[in-house]
Amino acid sequence: MPATLSEAVNFLETQWSSINQNKIKGILAEVRLKRFLTTNNTYFGPGGWIVIPGKPTYEAVPPRLKVCLLPRTSSFSWQSSGGAGNPLSPAEISAYSYFRQLGIQTYFADPFAPNESAFALPAPSAGSKRAFHPKPYHLELKQVGNNGQLESVAPSSVFSKFPERQGNRGLKCYKLGRISLATPPWNDPLTVSELFWFEYARYYFNLDRYMSNNDLDMYVIGPSGSAYPVELKSKEAAVSPALGEWFGIDMGPFAKLAFFTANAMNTDALYVVEEVASGGQFVDWLGIRYTDLVKACSWVGQGGGTGMTGATSSTYKVPKAAFSSLAKLLPTL
Known part of the structure:
Protein backbone atom coordinates (compact mmCIF):
# COMPACT_ATOMS: atom_id res chain seq x y z
CA MET A 1 0.00 0.00 0.00
CA PRO A 2 1.14 3.61 -0.37
CA ALA A 3 3.21 4.55 2.66
CA THR A 4 1.97 8.16 2.55
CA LEU A 5 -1.16 10.04 1.62
CA SER A 6 0.89 11.79 -1.07
CA GLU A 7 1.71 8.47 -2.77
CA ALA A 8 -1.97 7.50 -2.75
CA VAL A 9 -2.90 10.78 -4.45
CA ASN A 10 -0.08 10.26 -6.98
CA PHE A 11 -1.54 6.86 -7.88
CA LEU A 12 -4.94 8.45 -8.48
CA GLU A 13 -3.33 11.00 -10.79
CA THR A 14 -1.82 8.21 -12.90
CA GLN A 15 -5.31 6.75 -13.36
CA TRP A 16 -7.31 9.91 -14.09
CA SER A 17 -7.09 11.49 -17.54
CA SER A 18 -4.86 14.55 -17.80
CA ILE A 19 -6.46 15.69 -21.08
CA ASN A 20 -8.84 17.88 -19.07
CA GLN A 21 -10.06 18.31 -15.50
CA ASN A 22 -13.44 16.61 -16.00
CA LYS A 23 -12.62 13.49 -14.00
CA ILE A 24 -11.22 15.38 -11.02
CA LYS A 25 -14.19 17.78 -11.11
CA GLY A 26 -16.51 14.80 -11.06
CA ILE A 27 -14.76 13.27 -8.06
CA LEU A 28 -15.02 16.54 -6.15
CA ALA A 29 -18.74 16.75 -6.94
CA GLU A 30 -19.18 13.19 -5.65
CA VAL A 31 -17.49 14.11 -2.36
CA ARG A 32 -19.79 17.12 -2.00
CA LEU A 33 -22.88 15.02 -2.78
CA LYS A 34 -21.98 12.49 -0.10
CA ARG A 35 -21.65 15.35 2.36
CA PHE A 36 -25.06 16.69 1.29
CA LEU A 37 -26.71 13.26 1.67
CA THR A 38 -25.21 12.81 5.13
CA THR A 39 -26.49 16.25 6.18
CA ASN A 40 -29.96 15.28 4.93
CA ASN A 41 -29.92 11.95 6.81
CA THR A 42 -30.04 9.95 3.58
CA TYR A 43 -28.50 6.48 3.56
CA PHE A 44 -26.24 5.75 0.61
CA GLY A 45 -24.27 2.69 -0.42
CA PRO A 46 -20.87 2.23 -2.05
CA GLY A 47 -20.38 2.24 -5.79
CA GLY A 48 -18.45 -0.17 -7.94
CA TRP A 49 -17.25 -1.06 -11.43
CA ILE A 50 -19.39 -2.80 -14.03
CA VAL A 51 -17.06 -4.40 -16.57
CA ILE A 52 -17.56 -6.28 -19.84
CA PRO A 53 -15.02 -7.97 -22.13
CA GLY A 54 -12.97 -5.43 -24.07
CA LYS A 55 -11.46 -5.74 -27.52
CA PRO A 56 -10.44 -8.07 -28.97
CA THR A 57 -13.43 -10.16 -27.91
CA TYR A 58 -14.90 -13.33 -29.32
CA GLU A 59 -18.37 -13.05 -27.85
CA ALA A 60 -21.28 -12.17 -30.12
CA VAL A 61 -22.89 -10.03 -27.40
CA PRO A 62 -20.18 -9.04 -24.88
CA PRO A 63 -22.48 -6.87 -22.70
CA ARG A 64 -24.27 -10.02 -21.58
CA LEU A 65 -21.12 -10.89 -19.65
CA LYS A 66 -21.36 -8.02 -17.18
CA VAL A 67 -19.39 -8.38 -13.96
CA CYS A 68 -19.74 -5.99 -11.02
CA LEU A 69 -16.68 -5.39 -8.84
CA LEU A 70 -17.30 -3.92 -5.39
CA PRO A 71 -13.98 -2.64 -3.97
CA ARG A 72 -13.31 -3.20 -0.29
CA THR A 73 -10.82 -1.15 1.68
CA SER A 74 -7.92 -1.72 4.04
CA SER A 75 -6.52 0.84 6.45
CA PHE A 76 -3.27 2.67 5.78
CA SER A 77 -0.70 3.56 8.42
CA TRP A 78 -1.46 7.25 7.77
CA GLN A 79 -5.15 6.79 8.62
CA SER A 80 -6.48 7.20 12.14
CA SER A 81 -9.55 5.12 11.23
CA GLY A 82 -11.30 3.49 8.28
CA GLY A 83 -10.97 0.30 6.31
CA ALA A 84 -13.82 -2.14 5.91
CA GLY A 85 -12.26 -5.40 7.05
CA ASN A 86 -14.59 -8.21 8.08
CA PRO A 87 -17.48 -8.62 8.61
CA LEU A 88 -19.30 -7.01 5.71
CA SER A 89 -20.93 -3.69 6.50
CA PRO A 90 -24.69 -3.19 5.93
CA ALA A 91 -23.83 -0.88 3.00
CA GLU A 92 -21.69 -3.57 1.35
CA ILE A 93 -24.36 -6.24 1.82
CA SER A 94 -26.97 -3.90 0.37
CA ALA A 95 -24.82 -3.17 -2.71
CA TYR A 96 -24.03 -6.86 -3.24
CA SER A 97 -27.70 -7.87 -3.02
CA TYR A 98 -28.83 -5.06 -5.31
CA PHE A 99 -26.52 -5.93 -8.20
CA ARG A 100 -27.13 -9.67 -7.84
CA GLN A 101 -30.87 -9.05 -8.11
CA LEU A 102 -30.22 -7.20 -11.37
CA GLY A 103 -28.68 -10.41 -12.72
CA ILE A 104 -25.08 -9.17 -12.69
CA GLN A 105 -22.26 -11.42 -11.49
CA THR A 106 -21.10 -9.52 -8.40
CA TYR A 107 -17.88 -9.93 -6.43
CA PHE A 108 -16.01 -8.05 -3.75
CA ALA A 109 -12.45 -7.02 -4.61
CA ASP A 110 -10.78 -7.64 -1.26
CA PRO A 111 -7.16 -6.64 -0.43
CA PHE A 112 -5.10 -9.61 0.73
CA ALA A 113 -2.37 -8.85 3.29
CA PRO A 114 -1.25 -5.59 1.61
CA ASN A 115 2.27 -4.41 2.43
CA GLU A 116 2.98 -0.67 2.23
CA SER A 117 6.69 -1.20 1.58
CA ALA A 118 5.88 -3.14 -1.61
CA PHE A 119 3.98 -0.27 -3.23
CA ALA A 120 5.25 1.24 -6.49
CA LEU A 121 3.69 3.82 -8.78
CA PRO A 122 2.82 3.11 -12.42
CA ALA A 123 5.05 5.03 -14.83
CA PRO A 124 4.70 5.83 -18.57
CA SER A 125 7.35 4.91 -21.11
CA ALA A 126 10.22 7.41 -21.33
CA GLY A 127 13.20 7.21 -23.67
CA SER A 128 14.44 3.63 -23.67
CA LYS A 129 12.39 2.74 -20.59
CA ARG A 130 9.23 0.74 -21.08
CA ALA A 131 5.98 1.62 -19.36
CA PHE A 132 5.76 0.26 -15.82
CA HIS A 133 2.44 -1.09 -14.52
CA PRO A 134 3.17 -2.91 -11.25
CA LYS A 135 0.81 -5.05 -9.18
CA PRO A 136 2.35 -4.31 -5.78
CA TYR A 137 -0.11 -6.47 -3.89
CA HIS A 138 -2.93 -8.90 -4.36
CA LEU A 139 -6.71 -8.50 -4.56
CA GLU A 140 -9.00 -11.47 -4.07
CA LEU A 141 -12.43 -11.85 -5.67
CA LYS A 142 -15.00 -12.96 -3.12
CA GLN A 143 -18.69 -13.76 -3.05
CA VAL A 144 -21.10 -14.44 -0.20
CA GLY A 145 -21.42 -18.18 0.36
CA ASN A 146 -24.40 -20.18 1.60
CA ASN A 147 -23.16 -19.76 5.17
CA GLY A 148 -23.11 -15.98 4.85
CA GLN A 149 -19.31 -15.84 4.87
CA LEU A 150 -17.05 -14.50 2.13
CA GLU A 151 -15.63 -17.16 -0.17
CA SER A 152 -12.78 -16.65 -2.63
CA VAL A 153 -13.42 -17.17 -6.36
CA ALA A 154 -10.66 -17.62 -8.93
CA PRO A 155 -10.33 -14.61 -11.28
CA SER A 156 -9.65 -17.04 -14.14
CA SER A 157 -13.18 -18.37 -13.66
CA VAL A 158 -14.86 -14.97 -13.31
CA PHE A 159 -13.07 -13.49 -16.33
CA SER A 160 -12.87 -16.63 -18.49
CA LYS A 161 -14.64 -14.83 -21.37
CA PHE A 162 -12.42 -11.74 -21.10
CA PRO A 163 -9.50 -11.80 -23.57
CA GLU A 164 -6.09 -12.04 -21.93
CA ARG A 165 -3.97 -8.93 -22.28
CA GLN A 166 -0.74 -9.26 -24.23
CA GLY A 167 1.83 -6.84 -22.83
CA ASN A 168 1.00 -3.22 -21.97
CA ARG A 169 -0.94 -2.33 -25.09
CA GLY A 170 -3.96 -0.18 -24.24
CA LEU A 171 -2.81 0.65 -20.71
CA LYS A 172 -2.42 4.33 -19.85
CA CYS A 173 -0.58 6.31 -17.22
CA TYR A 174 -1.32 10.01 -16.78
CA LYS A 175 0.66 13.01 -15.55
CA LEU A 176 1.51 13.68 -11.91
CA GLY A 177 1.46 17.03 -10.14
CA ARG A 178 -2.11 18.00 -11.01
CA ILE A 179 -3.60 17.76 -7.50
CA SER A 180 -2.65 19.99 -4.58
CA LEU A 181 -2.44 18.09 -1.30
CA ALA A 182 -2.95 21.33 0.58
CA THR A 183 -6.62 21.59 -0.44
CA PRO A 184 -9.63 19.49 0.61
CA PRO A 185 -10.51 16.71 0.08
CA TRP A 186 -6.98 15.66 -0.94
CA ASN A 187 -5.69 16.25 2.59
CA ASP A 188 -8.36 13.97 4.11
CA PRO A 189 -6.95 10.45 4.68
CA LEU A 190 -10.30 8.63 4.73
CA THR A 191 -11.52 10.19 1.47
CA VAL A 192 -8.22 9.53 -0.31
CA SER A 193 -8.10 5.95 0.99
CA GLU A 194 -11.58 5.16 -0.32
CA LEU A 195 -10.76 6.69 -3.72
CA PHE A 196 -7.49 4.77 -3.88
CA TRP A 197 -9.07 1.36 -3.31
CA PHE A 198 -11.86 2.12 -5.76
CA GLU A 199 -9.40 2.92 -8.56
CA TYR A 200 -6.94 0.18 -7.67
CA ALA A 201 -9.63 -2.52 -8.11
CA ARG A 202 -10.19 -1.51 -11.73
CA TYR A 203 -6.45 -1.07 -12.36
CA TYR A 204 -5.54 -4.44 -10.87
CA PHE A 205 -7.86 -6.63 -12.94
CA ASN A 206 -7.45 -4.54 -16.08
CA LEU A 207 -3.73 -5.39 -16.17
CA ASP A 208 -4.47 -9.03 -17.01
CA ARG A 209 -7.61 -8.86 -19.14
CA TYR A 210 -9.06 -6.61 -21.82
CA MET A 211 -12.14 -5.06 -20.27
CA SER A 212 -14.38 -2.08 -20.79
CA ASN A 213 -15.62 -0.47 -17.60
CA ASN A 214 -18.32 1.84 -16.33
CA ASP A 215 -18.28 3.21 -12.82
CA LEU A 216 -21.21 3.65 -10.48
CA ASP A 217 -20.39 6.32 -7.91
CA MET A 218 -23.05 5.34 -5.37
CA TYR A 219 -26.70 4.55 -4.87
CA VAL A 220 -29.12 6.04 -2.36
CA ILE A 221 -31.73 4.27 -0.25
Whole structure:
Protein backbone atom coordinates (compact mmCIF):
# COMPACT_ATOMS: atom_id res chain seq x y z
CA MET A 1 0.00 0.00 0.00
CA PRO A 2 1.14 3.61 -0.37
CA ALA A 3 3.21 4.55 2.66
CA THR A 4 1.97 8.16 2.55
CA LEU A 5 -1.16 10.04 1.62
CA SER A 6 0.89 11.79 -1.07
CA GLU A 7 1.71 8.47 -2.77
CA ALA A 8 -1.97 7.50 -2.75
CA VAL A 9 -2.90 10.78 -4.45
CA ASN A 10 -0.08 10.26 -6.98
CA PHE A 11 -1.54 6.86 -7.88
CA LEU A 12 -4.94 8.45 -8.48
CA GLU A 13 -3.33 11.00 -10.79
CA THR A 14 -1.82 8.21 -12.90
CA GLN A 15 -5.31 6.75 -13.36
CA TRP A 16 -7.31 9.91 -14.09
CA SER A 17 -7.09 11.49 -17.54
CA SER A 18 -4.86 14.55 -17.80
CA ILE A 19 -6.46 15.69 -21.08
CA ASN A 20 -8.84 17.88 -19.07
CA GLN A 21 -10.06 18.31 -15.50
CA ASN A 22 -13.44 16.61 -16.00
CA LYS A 23 -12.62 13.49 -14.00
CA ILE A 24 -11.22 15.38 -11.02
CA LYS A 25 -14.19 17.78 -11.11
CA GLY A 26 -16.51 14.80 -11.06
CA ILE A 27 -14.76 13.27 -8.06
CA LEU A 28 -15.02 16.54 -6.15
CA ALA A 29 -18.74 16.75 -6.94
CA GLU A 30 -19.18 13.19 -5.65
CA VAL A 31 -17.49 14.11 -2.36
CA ARG A 32 -19.79 17.12 -2.00
CA LEU A 33 -22.88 15.02 -2.78
CA LYS A 34 -21.98 12.49 -0.10
CA ARG A 35 -21.65 15.35 2.36
CA PHE A 36 -25.06 16.69 1.29
CA LEU A 37 -26.71 13.26 1.67
CA THR A 38 -25.21 12.81 5.13
CA THR A 39 -26.49 16.25 6.18
CA ASN A 40 -29.96 15.28 4.93
CA ASN A 41 -29.92 11.95 6.81
CA THR A 42 -30.04 9.95 3.58
CA TYR A 43 -28.50 6.48 3.56
CA PHE A 44 -26.24 5.75 0.61
CA GLY A 45 -24.27 2.69 -0.42
CA PRO A 46 -20.87 2.23 -2.05
CA GLY A 47 -20.38 2.24 -5.79
CA GLY A 48 -18.45 -0.17 -7.94
CA TRP A 49 -17.25 -1.06 -11.43
CA ILE A 50 -19.39 -2.80 -14.03
CA VAL A 51 -17.06 -4.40 -16.57
CA ILE A 52 -17.56 -6.28 -19.84
CA PRO A 53 -15.02 -7.97 -22.13
CA GLY A 54 -12.97 -5.43 -24.07
CA LYS A 55 -11.46 -5.74 -27.52
CA PRO A 56 -10.44 -8.07 -28.97
CA THR A 57 -13.43 -10.16 -27.91
CA TYR A 58 -14.90 -13.33 -29.32
CA GLU A 59 -18.37 -13.05 -27.85
CA ALA A 60 -21.28 -12.17 -30.12
CA VAL A 61 -22.89 -10.03 -27.40
CA PRO A 62 -20.18 -9.04 -24.88
CA PRO A 63 -22.48 -6.87 -22.70
CA ARG A 64 -24.27 -10.02 -21.58
CA LEU A 65 -21.12 -10.89 -19.65
CA LYS A 66 -21.36 -8.02 -17.18
CA VAL A 67 -19.39 -8.38 -13.96
CA CYS A 68 -19.74 -5.99 -11.02
CA LEU A 69 -16.68 -5.39 -8.84
CA LEU A 70 -17.30 -3.92 -5.39
CA PRO A 71 -13.98 -2.64 -3.97
CA ARG A 72 -13.31 -3.20 -0.29
CA THR A 73 -10.82 -1.15 1.68
CA SER A 74 -7.92 -1.72 4.04
CA SER A 75 -6.52 0.84 6.45
CA PHE A 76 -3.27 2.67 5.78
CA SER A 77 -0.70 3.56 8.42
CA TRP A 78 -1.46 7.25 7.77
CA GLN A 79 -5.15 6.79 8.62
CA SER A 80 -6.48 7.20 12.14
CA SER A 81 -9.55 5.12 11.23
CA GLY A 82 -11.30 3.49 8.28
CA GLY A 83 -10.97 0.30 6.31
CA ALA A 84 -13.82 -2.14 5.91
CA GLY A 85 -12.26 -5.40 7.05
CA ASN A 86 -14.59 -8.21 8.08
CA PRO A 87 -17.48 -8.62 8.61
CA LEU A 88 -19.30 -7.01 5.71
CA SER A 89 -20.93 -3.69 6.50
CA PRO A 90 -24.69 -3.19 5.93
CA ALA A 91 -23.83 -0.88 3.00
CA GLU A 92 -21.69 -3.57 1.35
CA ILE A 93 -24.36 -6.24 1.82
CA SER A 94 -26.97 -3.90 0.37
CA ALA A 95 -24.82 -3.17 -2.71
CA TYR A 96 -24.03 -6.86 -3.24
CA SER A 97 -27.70 -7.87 -3.02
CA TYR A 98 -28.83 -5.06 -5.31
CA PHE A 99 -26.52 -5.93 -8.20
CA ARG A 100 -27.13 -9.67 -7.84
CA GLN A 101 -30.87 -9.05 -8.11
CA LEU A 102 -30.22 -7.20 -11.37
CA GLY A 103 -28.68 -10.41 -12.72
CA ILE A 104 -25.08 -9.17 -12.69
CA GLN A 105 -22.26 -11.42 -11.49
CA THR A 106 -21.10 -9.52 -8.40
CA TYR A 107 -17.88 -9.93 -6.43
CA PHE A 108 -16.01 -8.05 -3.75
CA ALA A 109 -12.45 -7.02 -4.61
CA ASP A 110 -10.78 -7.64 -1.26
CA PRO A 111 -7.16 -6.64 -0.43
CA PHE A 112 -5.10 -9.61 0.73
CA ALA A 113 -2.37 -8.85 3.29
CA PRO A 114 -1.25 -5.59 1.61
CA ASN A 115 2.27 -4.41 2.43
CA GLU A 116 2.98 -0.67 2.23
CA SER A 117 6.69 -1.20 1.58
CA ALA A 118 5.88 -3.14 -1.61
CA PHE A 119 3.98 -0.27 -3.23
CA ALA A 120 5.25 1.24 -6.49
CA LEU A 121 3.69 3.82 -8.78
CA PRO A 122 2.82 3.11 -12.42
CA ALA A 123 5.05 5.03 -14.83
CA PRO A 124 4.70 5.83 -18.57
CA SER A 125 7.35 4.91 -21.11
CA ALA A 126 10.22 7.41 -21.33
CA GLY A 127 13.20 7.21 -23.67
CA SER A 128 14.44 3.63 -23.67
CA LYS A 129 12.39 2.74 -20.59
CA ARG A 130 9.23 0.74 -21.08
CA ALA A 131 5.98 1.62 -19.36
CA PHE A 132 5.76 0.26 -15.82
CA HIS A 133 2.44 -1.09 -14.52
CA PRO A 134 3.17 -2.91 -11.25
CA LYS A 135 0.81 -5.05 -9.18
CA PRO A 136 2.35 -4.31 -5.78
CA TYR A 137 -0.11 -6.47 -3.89
CA HIS A 138 -2.93 -8.90 -4.36
CA LEU A 139 -6.71 -8.50 -4.56
CA GLU A 140 -9.00 -11.47 -4.07
CA LEU A 141 -12.43 -11.85 -5.67
CA LYS A 142 -15.00 -12.96 -3.12
CA GLN A 143 -18.69 -13.76 -3.05
CA VAL A 144 -21.10 -14.44 -0.20
CA GLY A 145 -21.42 -18.18 0.36
CA ASN A 146 -24.40 -20.18 1.60
CA ASN A 147 -23.16 -19.76 5.17
CA GLY A 148 -23.11 -15.98 4.85
CA GLN A 149 -19.31 -15.84 4.87
CA LEU A 150 -17.05 -14.50 2.13
CA GLU A 151 -15.63 -17.16 -0.17
CA SER A 152 -12.78 -16.65 -2.63
CA VAL A 153 -13.42 -17.17 -6.36
CA ALA A 154 -10.66 -17.62 -8.93
CA PRO A 155 -10.33 -14.61 -11.28
CA SER A 156 -9.65 -17.04 -14.14
CA SER A 157 -13.18 -18.37 -13.66
CA VAL A 158 -14.86 -14.97 -13.31
CA PHE A 159 -13.07 -13.49 -16.33
CA SER A 160 -12.87 -16.63 -18.49
CA LYS A 161 -14.64 -14.83 -21.37
CA PHE A 162 -12.42 -11.74 -21.10
CA PRO A 163 -9.50 -11.80 -23.57
CA GLU A 164 -6.09 -12.04 -21.93
CA ARG A 165 -3.97 -8.93 -22.28
CA GLN A 166 -0.74 -9.26 -24.23
CA GLY A 167 1.83 -6.84 -22.83
CA ASN A 168 1.00 -3.22 -21.97
CA ARG A 169 -0.94 -2.33 -25.09
CA GLY A 170 -3.96 -0.18 -24.24
CA LEU A 171 -2.81 0.65 -20.71
CA LYS A 172 -2.42 4.33 -19.85
CA CYS A 173 -0.58 6.31 -17.22
CA TYR A 174 -1.32 10.01 -16.78
CA LYS A 175 0.66 13.01 -15.55
CA LEU A 176 1.51 13.68 -11.91
CA GLY A 177 1.46 17.03 -10.14
CA ARG A 178 -2.11 18.00 -11.01
CA ILE A 179 -3.60 17.76 -7.50
CA SER A 180 -2.65 19.99 -4.58
CA LEU A 181 -2.44 18.09 -1.30
CA ALA A 182 -2.95 21.33 0.58
CA THR A 183 -6.62 21.59 -0.44
CA PRO A 184 -9.63 19.49 0.61
CA PRO A 185 -10.51 16.71 0.08
CA TRP A 186 -6.98 15.66 -0.94
CA ASN A 187 -5.69 16.25 2.59
CA ASP A 188 -8.36 13.97 4.11
CA PRO A 189 -6.95 10.45 4.68
CA LEU A 190 -10.30 8.63 4.73
CA THR A 191 -11.52 10.19 1.47
CA VAL A 192 -8.22 9.53 -0.31
CA SER A 193 -8.10 5.95 0.99
CA GLU A 194 -11.58 5.16 -0.32
CA LEU A 195 -10.76 6.69 -3.72
CA PHE A 196 -7.49 4.77 -3.88
CA TRP A 197 -9.07 1.36 -3.31
CA PHE A 198 -11.86 2.12 -5.76
CA GLU A 199 -9.40 2.92 -8.56
CA TYR A 200 -6.94 0.18 -7.67
CA ALA A 201 -9.63 -2.52 -8.11
CA ARG A 202 -10.19 -1.51 -11.73
CA TYR A 203 -6.45 -1.07 -12.36
CA TYR A 204 -5.54 -4.44 -10.87
CA PHE A 205 -7.86 -6.63 -12.94
CA ASN A 206 -7.45 -4.54 -16.08
CA LEU A 207 -3.73 -5.39 -16.17
CA ASP A 208 -4.47 -9.03 -17.01
CA ARG A 209 -7.61 -8.86 -19.14
CA TYR A 210 -9.06 -6.61 -21.82
CA MET A 211 -12.14 -5.06 -20.27
CA SER A 212 -14.38 -2.08 -20.79
CA ASN A 213 -15.62 -0.47 -17.60
CA ASN A 214 -18.32 1.84 -16.33
CA ASP A 215 -18.28 3.21 -12.82
CA LEU A 216 -21.21 3.65 -10.48
CA ASP A 217 -20.39 6.32 -7.91
CA MET A 218 -23.05 5.34 -5.37
CA TYR A 219 -26.70 4.55 -4.87
CA VAL A 220 -29.12 6.04 -2.36
CA ILE A 221 -31.73 4.27 -0.25
CA GLY A 222 -35.05 6.10 -0.02
CA PRO A 223 -37.39 6.09 3.00
CA SER A 224 -39.36 3.33 1.23
CA GLY A 225 -36.28 1.10 1.30
CA SER A 226 -35.85 1.20 -2.50
CA ALA A 227 -32.36 1.58 -3.94
CA TYR A 228 -31.58 4.17 -6.63
CA PRO A 229 -28.30 4.11 -8.58
CA VAL A 230 -27.03 7.66 -9.04
CA GLU A 231 -25.55 9.38 -12.08
CA LEU A 232 -24.01 12.69 -11.00
CA LYS A 233 -22.88 15.72 -12.98
CA SER A 234 -21.79 19.20 -11.97
CA LYS A 235 -22.76 21.69 -14.67
CA GLU A 236 -24.19 25.04 -15.66
CA ALA A 237 -27.65 25.14 -17.22
CA ALA A 238 -27.75 25.76 -20.98
CA VAL A 239 -30.51 27.78 -22.66
CA SER A 240 -32.44 27.16 -25.88
CA PRO A 241 -35.44 29.03 -27.39
CA ALA A 242 -37.54 25.86 -27.41
CA LEU A 243 -36.76 24.39 -23.96
CA GLY A 244 -35.56 27.33 -21.94
CA GLU A 245 -32.94 26.18 -19.42
CA TRP A 246 -31.82 22.57 -19.79
CA PHE A 247 -29.18 20.10 -18.70
CA GLY A 248 -27.65 17.43 -20.91
CA ILE A 249 -27.13 13.77 -20.12
CA ASP A 250 -24.56 11.91 -22.21
CA MET A 251 -25.74 8.88 -24.15
CA GLY A 252 -23.43 6.53 -22.22
CA PRO A 253 -24.87 7.39 -18.78
CA PHE A 254 -28.36 7.43 -20.33
CA ALA A 255 -27.89 3.82 -21.45
CA LYS A 256 -26.38 2.86 -18.09
CA LEU A 257 -29.41 4.17 -16.19
CA ALA A 258 -31.68 2.42 -18.70
CA PHE A 259 -29.99 -0.87 -17.82
CA PHE A 260 -30.73 -0.37 -14.12
CA THR A 261 -34.44 0.08 -14.86
CA ALA A 262 -34.82 -2.60 -17.58
CA ASN A 263 -35.97 -5.45 -15.33
CA ALA A 264 -39.06 -6.88 -13.69
CA MET A 265 -38.37 -5.35 -10.26
CA ASN A 266 -39.73 -1.89 -11.14
CA THR A 267 -36.44 -0.33 -10.11
CA ASP A 268 -35.59 3.28 -10.85
CA ALA A 269 -32.47 5.44 -10.91
CA LEU A 270 -31.55 9.06 -10.24
CA TYR A 271 -29.86 11.71 -12.32
CA VAL A 272 -28.43 14.30 -9.95
CA VAL A 273 -27.09 17.66 -11.08
CA GLU A 274 -24.99 19.99 -8.98
CA GLU A 275 -25.99 23.23 -10.69
CA VAL A 276 -23.26 25.85 -10.83
CA ALA A 277 -23.18 29.40 -12.18
CA SER A 278 -20.97 30.52 -15.07
CA GLY A 279 -18.18 31.32 -12.64
CA GLY A 280 -18.40 27.90 -10.98
CA GLN A 281 -20.31 29.08 -7.90
CA PHE A 282 -22.73 26.56 -6.38
CA VAL A 283 -26.43 27.18 -7.15
CA ASP A 284 -28.44 24.13 -6.05
CA TRP A 285 -28.66 20.33 -5.90
CA LEU A 286 -31.27 19.07 -8.38
CA GLY A 287 -32.53 15.56 -9.10
CA ILE A 288 -34.89 13.61 -11.33
CA ARG A 289 -35.99 9.98 -11.45
CA TYR A 290 -34.87 8.22 -14.62
CA THR A 291 -38.47 7.18 -15.41
CA ASP A 292 -39.39 10.89 -15.38
CA LEU A 293 -36.26 11.86 -17.33
CA VAL A 294 -37.15 9.65 -20.32
CA LYS A 295 -40.59 11.27 -20.48
CA ALA A 296 -39.19 14.79 -20.39
CA CYS A 297 -36.00 14.59 -22.46
CA SER A 298 -35.63 15.23 -26.17
CA TRP A 299 -35.44 12.07 -28.26
CA VAL A 300 -32.82 13.43 -30.62
CA GLY A 301 -29.21 13.53 -29.46
CA GLN A 302 -26.92 16.45 -30.14
CA GLY A 303 -23.23 17.17 -29.84
CA GLY A 304 -22.12 17.93 -26.31
CA GLY A 305 -18.93 19.07 -24.64
CA THR A 306 -15.54 17.41 -24.42
CA GLY A 307 -15.48 14.16 -22.47
CA MET A 308 -12.75 12.86 -20.17
CA THR A 309 -10.90 11.22 -23.06
CA GLY A 310 -10.93 14.41 -25.11
CA ALA A 311 -13.61 13.23 -27.56
CA THR A 312 -16.84 15.13 -28.15
CA SER A 313 -19.82 13.60 -26.35
CA SER A 314 -23.41 13.23 -27.55
CA THR A 315 -26.19 14.27 -25.19
CA TYR A 316 -29.94 14.34 -24.70
CA LYS A 317 -31.51 17.59 -23.49
CA VAL A 318 -33.53 17.50 -20.27
CA PRO A 319 -35.52 20.65 -19.34
CA LYS A 320 -34.47 22.12 -16.02
CA ALA A 321 -38.17 22.48 -15.18
CA ALA A 322 -38.43 18.67 -15.04
CA PHE A 323 -35.96 18.52 -12.14
CA SER A 324 -36.82 18.91 -8.46
CA SER A 325 -34.79 20.26 -5.60
CA LEU A 326 -32.86 17.24 -4.36
CA ALA A 327 -33.70 18.08 -0.75
CA LYS A 328 -37.40 17.79 -1.61
CA LEU A 329 -37.00 14.75 -3.87
CA LEU A 330 -35.13 12.54 -1.38
CA PRO A 331 -38.03 12.12 1.11
CA THR A 332 -40.31 10.92 -1.73
CA LEU A 333 -38.05 8.05 -2.83
